[in-house]
Amino acid sequence: MTKQQKHLHILGICGTAMAAIAVLARESGWRVTGSDTGIYPPMSDYLQEQGIAIAPFDAANLDDAPELVVVGNALSRGNAEVEAMLERGIPYISGAQFVGDHILPGRHALVVSGTHGKTTTASLAAWVLEQAGAAPGFMIGGVPEDFGGGARLGRGEVFVLEGDEYDTAFFDKRSKFLHYHARTLIINNLEYDHADIFPDLEAIRRQFQYLLRTVPADGHIIANADDAEVQNVLARGCWSHVVGFARRGHADAPWQWQTDAPDGSSFRLFYQGREVMQVSWGMIGVHHVANACAVAAATHAHGVPFVRIAEALASFSGIRRRMTLVGTAGGVRVFDDFAHHPTAIRGVVEAVKASMHGRGRLWVIVEPRSNTMRTRIHQQRLPACFAAADEVLFVPPAARQLPPHQLLDTEAVCQAIGAHARVRRDVQAVIDDVCAHAQAGDDVLILSNGGFDGIHTRLLDALGCVCG
Numbered sequence: 001m002t003k004q005q006k007h008l009h010i011l012g013i014c015g016t017a018m019a020a021i022a023v024l025a026r027e028s029g030w031r032v033t034g035s036d037t038g039i040y041p042p043m044s045d046y047l048q049e050q051g052i053a054i055a056p057f058d059a060a061n062l063d064d065a066p067e068l069v070v071v072g073n074a075l076s077r078g079n080a081e082v083e084a085m086l087e088r089g090i091p092y093i094s095g096a097q098f099v100g101d102h103i104l105p106g107r108h109a110l111v112v113s114g115t116h117g118k119t120t121t122a123s124l125a126a127w128v129l130e131q132a133g134a135a136p137g138f139m140i141g142g143v144p145e146d147f148g149g150g151a152r153l154g155r156g157e158v159f160v161l162e163g164d165e166y167d168t169a170f171f172d173k174r175s176k177f178l179h180y181h182a183r184t185l186i187i188n189n190l191e192y193d194h195a196d197i198f199p200d201l202e203a204i205r206r207q208f209q210y211l212l213r214t215v216p217a218d219g220h221i222i223a224n225a226d227d228a229e230v231q232n233v234l235a236r237g238c239w240s241h242v243v244g245f246a247r248r249g250h251a252d253a254p255w256q257w258q259t260d261a262p263d264g265s266s267f268r269l270f271y272q273g274r275e276v277m278q279v280s281w282g283m284i285g286v287h288h289v290a291n292a293c294a295v296a297a298a299t300h301a302h303g304v305p306f307v308r309i310a311e312a313l314a315s316f317s318g319i320r321r322r323m324t325l326v327g328t329a330g331g332v333r334v335f336d337d338f339a340h341h342p343t344a345i346r347g348v349v350e351a352v353k354a355s356m357h358g359r360g361r362l363w364v365i366v367e368p369r370s371n372t373m374r375t376r377i378h379q380q381r382l383p384a385c386f387a388a389a390d391e392v393l394f395v396p397p398a399a400r401q402l403p404p405h406q407l408l409d410t411e412a413v414c415q416a417i418g419a420h421a422r423v424r425r426d427v428q429a430v431i432d433d434v435c436a437h438a439q440a441g442d443d444v445l446i447l448s449n450g451g452f453d454g455i456h457t458r459l460l461d462a463l464g465c466v467c468g
Helices: 017-025 043-049 079-089 093-104 118-131 201-213 228-235 287-301 306-316 342-356 383-385 410-416 427-437 452-467
Strands: 007-011 031-036 051-058 070-071 090-092 108-113 137-139 159-160 167-169 174-177 184-187 219-222 241-247 255-259 266-271 274-280 326-327 332-338 362-367 391-394 421-423 443-447
Touching: 007 017, 007 079, 017 031, 017 043, 017 070, 017 093, 017 137, 043 051, 070 079, 070 093, 070 410, 070 452, 090 093, 093 137, 093 167, 108 118, 118 137, 118 159, 118 287, 118 306, 174 201, 184 201, 184 287, 201 228, 219 228, 219 287, 241 287, 255 287, 266 287, 274 287, 274 306, 287 306, 287 342, 332 452, 342 362, 342 383, 342 443, 362 427, 383 410, 391 410, 391 427, 410 421, 427 452
Parallel strands: 007 031, 007 070, 031 051, 070 090, 108 159, 108 184, 137 159, 184 219, 219 241, 241 255, 332 443, 362 391, 362 443, 391 421
Antiparallel strands: 167 174, 255 266, 266 274, 326 332
16 A cells, blocks of 8 residues: 555644644645544634645544544543544554654754744744755744745755654653654753643753754754753763854854844854854844854754855744734734743843834733643743833633642732733733723734734724724
């Protein structure tokens, strides 16, 4: 039986990663079907445009027995199709292992790992390689504007992956990135996150140790020399060539970066003490300059000349839901960003304020939605993240079976921030507050890793009515 005749069925296909795997599998010649709950646009439309049939979860979906089932990491025992799959003895695999076993053989995997910046850095790497004519494949947990989608098979040798440390499936608790067999590995940073999976930072360090063990001796590890936790993990055992990147002035990192603008919109990169490129681009945030330096180091190791790297960085269009301008109404600009960890929040708040150049006030609206942000894990760290903001609005986190004493205390966070911070009971109350006090020239930054009850368009509509 040829691969073109094989049937792959994906459980949880409407998730971002599973949809990407569906596209890659279809491009590889599999006949792909899938199932999920809550099937609705835009993901349902996207998959149907790809010729992929999807249906609600039902054991009957497996009556046309597939050769292989991919199980998304949101699935668990008790799901009708999971139970039918196990009872009928249908072969199954996690999404990450499917990529490792069926997409990556024969390719050079360039894996981007770290607590923050994976999506942007992976997208940057794919774009630089694309502009250099390398035609890379990629699988990225977001939508790079330059590509219009988060996955493609590509024709070139290199395949770029966002290497998530989150676990793989209900039957495989290893981190996803262990399945990708990295030959070039970027480690941007390392902090505590994913409190629903990891009990402490040491558990995350251990997964990164395992990751280092999978990189061959002739591979490259591009490591943040400014991050003490990254260096901690490297010191525990590394068998590959390490290339460090750091802020300008580091004692020995061969790749170094320096900003020329407070908001990170222009910068210079240095290699072995010599300035090799100066870049002005549409991205803001000093953290993105560090991402660009990591990408320059990785792609230069693949033979991309400095001038091509610089040109590609300058033309990069960004990532959907990463500082995306949703619209302007009444002279107020509304931005959407995915940030859901204190370090990422602080970076984007400071970047947006710096980019305003003293014009208007910066409003920051926060939905603590991720499994970690809903808890008190970062209770003490959060207030300092909003020092650059003029107005801060929180909505209370959804309990989702967490007891009250474990939920983030948003009132306490706002009290610690100051008088310009407050909790509003729901999205409508947030919209009412902004519409009552925002003025032309203000920017509104909305931070959530979910849909946030459609706040972006609802706020723009309301501002248009009040200020228009």
